[in-house]
Amino acid sequence: xxxxxxxxxxxxxxxxxxxxxxxxxxxxxxxxxxxxxxxxxxxxxxxxxxxxxxxxxxxxxxxxxxxxxxxxxxxxxxxxxxxxxxxxxxxxxxxxxxxxxxxxxxxxxxxxxxxxxxxxxxxxxxxxxxxxxxxxxxxxxxxxxxxxxxxxxxxxxxxxxxxxxxxxxxxxxxxxxxxxxxxxxxxxxxxxxxxxxxxxxxxxxxxxxxxxxxxxxxxxxxxxxxxxxxxxxxxxxxxxxxxxxxxxxxxxxxxxxxxxxxxxxxxxxxxxxxxxxxxxxxxxxxxxxxxxxxxxxxxxxxxxxxxxxxxxxxxxxxxxxxxxxxxxxxxxxxxxxxxxxxxxxxxxxxxxxx
Numbered sequence: 469x470x471x472x473x474x475x476x477x478x479x480x481x482x483x484x485x486x487x488x489x490x491x492x493x494x495x496x497x498x499x500x501x502x503x504x505x506x507x508x509x510x511x512x513x514x515x516x517x518x519x520x521x522x523x524x525x526x527x528x529x530x531x532x533x534x535x536x537x538x539x540x541x542x543x544x545x546x547x548x549x550x551x552x553x554x555x556x557x558x559x560x561x562x563x564x565x566x567x568x569x570x571x572x573x574x575x576x577x578x579x580x581x582x583x584x585x586x587x588x589x590x591x592x593x594x595x596x597x598x599x600x601x602x603x604x605x606x607x608x609x610x611x612x613x614x615x616x617x618x619x620x621x622x623x624x625x626x627x628x629x630x631x632x633x634x635x636x637x638x639x640x641x642x643x644x645x646x647x648x649x650x651x652x653x654x655x656x657x658x659x660x661x662x663x664x665x666x667x668x669x670x671x672x673x674x675x676x677x678x679x680x681x682x683x684x685x686x687x688x689x690x691x692x693x694x695x696x697x698x699x700x701x702x703x704x705x706x707x708x709x710x711x712x713x714x715x716x717x718x719x720x721x722x723x724x725x726x727x728x729x730x731x732x733x734x735x736x737x738x739x740x741x742x743x744x745x746x747x748x749x750x751x752x753x754x755x756x757x758x759x760x761x762x763x764x765x766x767x768x769x770x771x772x773x774x775x776x777x778x779x780x781x782x783x784x785x786x787x788x789x790x791x792x793x794x795x796x797x798x799x800x801x802x803x804x805x806x807x808x809x810x811x812x813x814x815x816x817x818x819x820x821x822x
Contacts, residue, residue, distance in 0.1 A: 469577065470501050474569050475552030475632070477505045478560050479542035484514040486561035486679065491522045493563035493674075495529075499570035504529045505546040510536030515560075540642035540650050543625070547635060547642075555632055557625035561679045568672040572629035575668045582662035585628045588621070588673035601627075602667035611714040613665045614656065614706065618719055623652030627673040634661050648691050649698040656705050689734075689750050695727050696759045717766075724763040728754060729777050736793025748786050755781070 476494055480487060494504055506519055506529060516533070523529045532545055543557065554573060558564055568586070576584040587600035601622035604613065616622045638661050643650050699720050706716055731754050735747040754760060767778045773796065780789035
């Protein structure tokens with residue numbers, strides 16, 4: 469297994485608080501034949517000086533600096549300059565278990581797969597939760613795998629190992645015009661060229677949700693046009709495949725619904741600063757988008773918490789949706805305080821290590 473080189477690609481931007489933990493976890497990998505590609509996307513903090521200290525100790529680190537162009541451009545730089553037979557991606561505020569690369573590599577080689585996924589630990593101020601987005605069974609089709617990749621965190625770049633030759637042969641790169649969910653598009657495009665899929669049950673990636681500055685933690689109305697482009701890209705990628713047992717329209721409806729509900733929740737949380745009129749106007753602006761209008765009438769939810777949201781939005785009762793959001797925000801804050809009080813010693817130790 470040692471003969472296989474794995475390239476670990478890490479985009480870096482103003483992450484001085486987390487980059488040391490990230491790099492410690494990477495240089496400590498049990499699989500030693502790795503190249504660590506760090507792409508500094510125009511950081512203005514001490515990230516570079518921290519990286520250079522690691523470079524003095526570990527010659528496997530390859531460092532690139534570029535003017536701020538976004539994480540997609542940084543990852544593309546990493547892909548283009550990688551020399552490994554296999555690629556993995558790590559976010560600079562996250563960490564990986566010591567056996568992360570070795571376990572994924574063993575699985576992709578042994579099963580002759582084109583992609584292998586693992587589980588992850590979700591680390592937040594409320595505790596640590598283990599998640600597995602992929603439960604692959606023998607005989608699972610591309611449709612089944614794409615369904616898994618399209619929900620939850622299944623479409624993120626991390627927690628997966630990829631074949632470099634599939635990426636290069638098909639000229640796959642991150643879409644630099646997108647700044648949210650661009651990884652989902654890459655993963656879906658990659659999957660369309662895969663024949664064999666697999667997953668391992670270990671929780672080997674540590675997803676840090678303590679970093680509230682992360683773009684994934686903040687859903688804004690300003691992201692609306694980006695998300696419309698994402699949904700259009702999903703349709704462009706998957707529609708030609710005519711996948712069996714896969715309802716593309718249902719998937720897009722679910723994605724649009726999730727976005728709209730997140731916007732309503734966001735407006736409700738910030739009601740005390742922006743006021744009811746601005747909140748109503750913002751939500752109406754989202755609902756007036758032609759692409760979104762096509763799917764609102766199909767909104768549906770088996771989730772008891774979301775059912776009132778769906779009813780209010782389908783019936784254009786915007787103020788009621790905001791009032792409901794305010795009530796939910798209050799109840800969730802009580803629940804969060806309760807969860808924090810119940811944290812165990814191990815969870816507190818891990819959280820404080822970040």
